[in-house]
Amino acid sequence: MTSWLEVVAPGALATVQDLGRSGLGALGVGHSGAADAPALRLANRLVGNREGAAALEVTFGGLEVVAHGDLTVALTGAPCPMTVDGRAHWAFGAVRVPDGAHLRLGTPVTGLRSYLAVHGGIGGPEQLGSRSTDTLAALGPTPLAAGDRVLVRASTGPLPGVDLAPVAVPAAGDVRIRIVDGPRADWFTDKALAALVSQPYDVTADSNRVGMRLAGPELVRRRDDELPPEGMVCGALQVPPSGQPTLFLADHPVTGGYPVVAVVVGADLPVAAQVRPGQRITFVRVPTAHPAPGARDD
Amino acid sequence: MRFLPCGESGLLVEVEDLDEVLALYAELVEEPPAGVVDLVPAARTLMLRIDPTRNDPAGVARAVRAVRPQSTHRPDSGLVEVPVTYDGEDLAEVGRLTGLGERGVVEAHTAQEWTVAFCGFAPGFGYLVGADERLTVPRRDVPRTRVPARSVALAGEFTGVYPRESPGGWQLIGRTSLEPWDLQRDPPALLVPGSRVRFVEA
Numbered sequence: 001m002t003s004w005l006e007v008v009a010p011g012a013l014a015t016v017q018d019l020g021r022s023g024l025g026a027l028g029v030g031h032s033g034a035a036d037a038p039a040l041r042l043a044n045r046l047v048g049n050r051e052g053a054a055a056l057e058v059t060f061g062g063l064e065v066v067a068h069g070d071l072t073v074a075l076t077g078a079p080c081p082m083t084v085d086g087r088a089h090w091a092f093g094a095v096r097v098p099d100g101a102h103l104r105l106g107t108p109v110t111g112l113r114s115y116l117a118v119h120g121g122i123g124g125p126e127q128l129g130s131r132s133t134d135t136l137a138a139l140g141p142t143p144l145a146a147g148d149r150v151l152v153r154a155s156t157g158p159l160p161g162v163d164l165a166p167v168a169v170p171a172a173g174d175v176r177i178r179i180v181d182g183p184r185a186d187w188f189t190d191k192a193l194a195a196l197v198s199q200p201y202d203v204t205a206d207s208n209r210v211g212m213r214l215a216g217p218e219l220v221r222r223r224d225d226e227l228p229p230e231g232m233v234c235g236a237l238q239v240p241p242s243g244q245p246t247l248f249l250a251d252h253p254v255t256g257g258y259p260v261v262a263v264v265v266g267a268d269l270p271v272a273a274q275v276r277p278g279q280r281i282t283f284v285r286v287p288t289a290h291p292a293p294g295a296r297d298d
Numbered sequence: 299m300r301f302l303p304c305g306e307s308g309l310l311v312e313v314e315d316l317d318e319v320l321a322l323y324a325e326l327v328e329e330p331p332a333g334v335v336d337l338v339p340a341a342r343t344l345m346l347r348i349d350p351t352r353n354d355p356a357g358v359a360r361a362v363r364a365v366r367p368q369s370t371h372r373p374d375s376g377l378v379e380v381p382v383t384y385d386g387e388d389l390a391e392v393g394r395l396t397g398l399g400e401r402g403v404v405e406a407h408t409a410q411e412w413t414v415a416f417c418g419f420a421p422g423f424g425y426l427v428g429a430d431e432r433l434t435v436p437r438r439d440v441p442r443t444r445v446p447a448r449s450v451a452l453a454g455e456f457t458g459v460y461p462r463e464s465p466g467g468w469q470l471i472g473r474t475s476l477e478p479w480d481l482q483r484d485p486p487a488l489l490v491p492g493s494r495v496r497f498v499e500a
Contacts, residue, residue, distance in 0.1 A: 025338035025347065026327070027487045028417035028424075127481055137421045138462070183302035183310040229418055229425075231338035231345025233308040255340050255418030263305035266350060288303045 003069025003152040005118070010144040011062025011105065015133040015209075016122050017115075019052040020250065024128060028254050031234065032134035035209055035250045035273035036113050039077035042167065043117035046074035046094050048159045053121030054131040056144070058114045060276075061107045063144075067097040071152060072119040072159060078111025078274060079169050092167055094119075094159060111170030111274040119159060123151035135209050136251040170274035174200055177268045177281050180288045182236060184227070184259030192219040192243075196262065200280035201245070207277055209251040211238075214281065218243035219261060229255040235264035235272070247281075249273055301359045304345070309355040311344045311362055316415050316427060319344055321367035323491060331361030339416040339491050341425075375414070375492035380459065381500035382407075382450050386470035388438070392452060395435045395469075403471060406432045407497050412457060414493040422461040422479030424489035431455065441467030448474050450497070457497075459489070475500065 007014075017040060020033020034040035034057055041051040056063070061080040075082055075091040082089045083104045089095045091114070097103050108114060124131060124141060133140035144150065185193060201216035219239050232238065232252055237245040240258045247264065249272070264272055265286065275281060302310040313319055323339040330337065331346070333353025338345040348358055384404045386392075393400040412426040437453045442465065445451070449460045451468035460466060461479035478488045489495065 022335050022347075025336040025345070026323075026417060026491050027485060028419065028421045031336075031347075128486070139421065180305055181303055183304055183312075228341035228343075229416075230310065230340045230343040231308075231347075233304050233345070233347065235305060235307075253418070254338055255416070260304070263303070263308070266306050 005065040005150040007148040008064040013059040014144040017057040018054040021130045032132040036270040043076040043115040047119040055117040061105045063105045071097045077114040078108035080108045081106035110172045120153040120155035123153040174280045178265045179262040182260035182262045187259040200282045205277045211246040211248045229257045232256045236260040237262045306350040309346045325367045377494045382472040383500045384472040386472045388469035412495040414489045422487035425456045437467040
């Protein structure tokens with residue numbers, strides 16, 4: 001029997017996400033996928049899915065769905081109050097949602113993005129090897145809207161015995177994020193490089209899956225020439241002429257024309273993906289882990 | 299060749315010019331270094347995305363250094379003929395900027411063979427370089443908020459075809475009937491790095 005979730009309300013933004021697309025950068029297709037990938041993997045493990053199965057990424061809670069078919073779900077990432085037909089459940093464990101039951105997510109206590117995995121995984125067609133919605137490139141399913149039916153794949157394996165996973169929840173208040181020098185750090189003045197790690201940056205409301213616009217000390221360049229477009233990475237701190245950096249997240253453009261002053265270390269990318277507008281980020285510079293040998297050849 | 303740091307999941311290789319980018323890309327795309335999961339050629343650089351569980355940037359840099367690309371080597375992804383109706387809103391302006399006149403622009407655009415150097419901006423948006431600089435024009439001062447899909451346009455040293463309706467600052471010279479991006483096609487992009495392109499009057 002086919003199971004599905006009927007969307008009653010999507011909240012601010014809910015999308016289908018898995019671990020994204022790889023190997024298509026030369027066609028102008030970015031990676032996309034869950035902004036907080038470890039949270040997606042955990043949600044899938046809790047319901048016995050493979051870690052890269054598709055799940056729902058829910059931004060700032062507010063999702064309401066009705067189960068069609070007996071389902072088992074798990075919620076990770078930003079912890080939201082969750083009710084099933086009015087009965088409260090806590091995140092980070094498997095929860096049964098019987099056929100016809102209403103599942104509602106409240107506002108997360110901390111953090112921004114929650115992951116709702118369903119035993120079997122979210123279905124629907126793949127595009128270029130992934131079910132992820134790339135909001136910049138307009139790939140994958142459109143963001144969830146009221147009335148949508150979200151297909152659930154037939155479950156293939158048993159549910160795991162783990163009831164509850166102990167995890168650290170996203171931090172409230174100021175957040176420390178480690179960075180390494182980026183490819184164009186030498187385009188900036190020493191004063192700018194010092195400013196980047198001296199005072200916190202506000203996360204502005206102009207933030208989404210593409211990137212987070214930050215507001216703080218202006219990062220002044222030491223050269224004014226135009227940078228030819230070049231490849232970008234997730235976690236890049238790109239600095240447009242305003243001197244206010246943008247921190248690129250999962251749906252970042254494949255190439256960009258502004259210099260990248262620094263890059264967030266991989267372990268802190270999921271942390272960055274959970275910082276809300278209004279919180280502040282303090283960047284901490286750490287040495288580049290793997291300096292390239294003889295970085296300059298000629 | 300310079301290796302520029304991008305954290306543990308990236309390495310930006312900077313070379314002298316586009317020819318060197320294409321030569322290096324042609325070598326590496328055939329046999330990527332261990333752990334390299336994606337290659338993004340651009341105007342002066344090649345970005346290598348690395349799976350940090352399989353290699354680190356220093357290891358990838360060593361592998362790239364061992365490659366001896368031949369400067370004439372370009373990835374050859376075949377010849378594509380693109381029919382164009384030259385009636386773009388900026389055709390007259392491009393004729394004036396280049397001093398070629400409208401007819402001269404059409405002739406210069408159709409007379410040369412173009413090569414897709416790289417893609418970016420949107421899936422399937424190729425940046426094509428030609429054989430000469432007659433058609434080098436600046437972007438529009440004020441970008442359009444809406445450029446129709448399949449518009450053929452010029453900016454800087456590049457020409458390109460908008461794969462879908464989007465904002466854009468390139469100078470529009472015409473439109474094609476071909477679909478630059480089609481998910482039912484493999485690859486979905488009509489123009490991929492290394493494609494050689496001939497524009498013909500429709």
